[in-house]
Amino acid sequence: MSGRAHPGQLADDRRLGRMLAIAVKVTFAVALAGVVAPGAVGIGLATAAVGMVITMPIARVFWLIARWAREGDKRFVVIGAALIAVVAIGFTLALLRA
């Protein structure tokens, strides 16, 4: 059945949702272990959980860029890349000021 949305979009969204659900469960378990575990082990696990929470939103943008490339939507591939560039510029400026 054809429509205005890309045919594979909903399946792609469900796949993304499943990946994010796994990520949530893993992050939750690691964060909880980080809170509970003492000493260096706890700090290591807590650091890993914080790292996961930070990297996943940005990884999602890369995933979207790849999806839009597969859909042939070049305009939004460029827009997605522009967002990554803006984030990178902000990160660089903040580091230079730190």
Added chain:
Amino acid sequence: MQQIGLVLAGLLTAGVGSLGGLGGAVLLVPLLVLFGMPASEAAPLGLMTVAAGSLAASQRQLGEKLVNHRLGVVTEIAGSSGAIAGALLSGAIADRWLTRILAVAALLGAVIGGKRKGIRNPARDGYTEADIGEWPGSLAGAYPLNGGIAPYQTRRLPVGLATMAGAGVVAGIAGVSGGFIKTPTKNEIMWVPVKVAAATTSFTIGITSATALIVFAFQGRIDVKNGAAVIVGSLLGGQIGSRYQARLSPIVARKALAVLLLIVAVVLLVRS
């Protein structure tokens, strides 16, 4: 003991935040400061609740077909650009005045959203399940509504982007995600359905907060044990909030958002 409190605080603020498309930092940070935590320590934790809540809410929002990634990425370019400018300007504006600006913005969002009646984007005939989702090459889309399918078309993009950039400036200065400005902007100015606006903002503020957290991490400002506690609570809260968001009618969702924004405005005014 502190970490148990942080788990509960994360649960509450992320749950409420994902319900209304707010990040939760604007609720969590004043709460932590109220309980004696220095603002400099509370700010990274506020962003942690935003990022974790965004992650937790994402699966359900994707399953409910509410997220418009194209719209999110476009508006986030403006928002993140504004946040960079805001971060560079930070320190030039007194905290008290900044807080008052935030409070006025939240109050405006509450009044405008609370007063509006009806649904702008009702379900229409002539659309099928194949139309649900975001439409390639555009900022339009359709989402399921009350057993039907409601199409929508983003309007007033230049004004919306300018407001997003302004929200970003304010967010960059204040260290919050700006979700309480971004969701009403999408809904009231850009005519995006409130549930789509909330879900899409929930996606974008995850990016904003992640970027800011990278900077905080390099500055050594993140207490990872406290951060992990907030993540535990926020992951739970985000999932609970998104579950109820899906069940709300657009009118109830808009009224709930108006109430939340009113609370945010009062909290900010008291802080200032």
